[in-house]
Amino acid sequence: MKITICIGSSCHLKGSKRVVNRLQELIAENDLSEKAELNGAFCMKKCGEDGVRVMVDEKIYSVLPENVDEFFDNEILSKMN
Numbered sequence: 001m002k003i004t005i006c007i008g009s010s011c012h013l014k015g016s017k018r019v020v021n022r023l024q025e026l027i028a029e030n031d032l033s034e035k036a037e038l039n040g041a042f043c044m045k046k047c048g049e050d051g052v053r054v055m056v057d058e059k060i061y062s063v064l065p066e067n068v069d070e071f072f073d074n075e076i077l078s079k080m081n
Helices: 009-013 016-027 065-080
Strands: 002-004 039-040 052-056 059-063
Touching: 002 009, 002 016, 009 016, 016 039, 016 052, 016 065, 052 065, 059 065
Parallel strands: 002 039
Antiparallel strands: 002 052, 052 059
């Protein structure tokens, strides 16, 4: 699974570093490092929307630092099992 997080200026201000760090932790905690590939991108457009742009395979989500765990459970972990 390819997970790409926007680290452009708008998403950076919305907490992309915290989103990246937490996703790294969750992937490690769930022993998914062989199945999940984390990448960064500089702009995924839609900068005016709330949250950080995160693309899982080809689908784009808006993720806030406060809901990374929920996002991980619903959109990543559930698709790995």
